[in-house]
Amino acid sequence: MNGREESKLSLVVMAAGMGSRFGGLKQLEPVGPSGEFILEYSVYDAWKSGFRELIIIIKEENRDLFHEAIGRKIMNFMEVKYAFQDIKDIPDEFRENEEVKKRQKPWGTGHAVLAARKEITCPFMVINADDFYGKETFSEMARILTEIPKGTGAIVSYPLERTMTRSGGVSRGLCSTNEAGFLTDVVEHTDIRYEENRILSFGEEVMEVKPDTQVSMNVWGFLPEILPLLSQEFTAFLENIRDPLKDEFQLPSAVSSMIRKNSIRILAGRSTEKWYGITYKADKETVKLGIKEQTDKGRYPERLWEDKDGR
Structure with missing residues (x-):
């Protein structure tokens, strides 16, 4: 331990995306027995x-919607803050770039x-707002965040087969680690899908991916010191951008660069939970x-926010 056992822990939720493949604001789709998201x-x-603080990253125009749907319930349990992702929030030296000024698409998860x-x-x-990670994932990250020293972050990854859908292709970051248990790279594959009982990645070449391959589901843990490093990576991204209208500054790529x-080490934790998501x-x-099954087993109450003890 390093003396942070009593530190406050924050949960930062990325919820600004609209979900183009889904076709709407999928973060607010009811999936629980009492209509929970x-x-x-x-x-x-x-x-x-x-965790005792929640920071939700959204588009500013969705602030009231999220607060009424979620924030108002959670305020009795955690401190709730909102942060707004704005495509105009870039370093001053890039704001007058004519191509950048035409951009309509968000800058990505790193941004x-x-x-x-x-x-x-x-x-x-x-975390992502539209992924169901399971309680083990959060307890594992909480444990890591109370122990990691400066200069270190963390990822909690999943076996690929526990993150797949039969409905179509998905994007997954394939993780590589060293013998010491630290992440060495995350390689993004943008079209991974089932072909009968095999899992294939379709890119410039088609490759088979083993079901037990560890993948990133954007479950990261950091100390605040990561922020200036991330800002430096964003500047470098903008300096070398190929398509100012479409290229995205993604968190896994930024961390891999670090x-x-x-400039940082990333401790690789693992979860054995079944991931659920709405792609x-x-x-x-x-x-x-899946949530009904877990509720029936007693892992969750029928109404999540019934009282302070979560009964």
């Missing part, structure tokens, strides 16, 4: 694991974390059934 289960698991830089003051966990520069509309029923 996926995000509520992540927040509940985080609260049970010792999303930077959008919360003014709110982040303590060790924090980063690892190569020896396609057909996935919603699978998620609902």
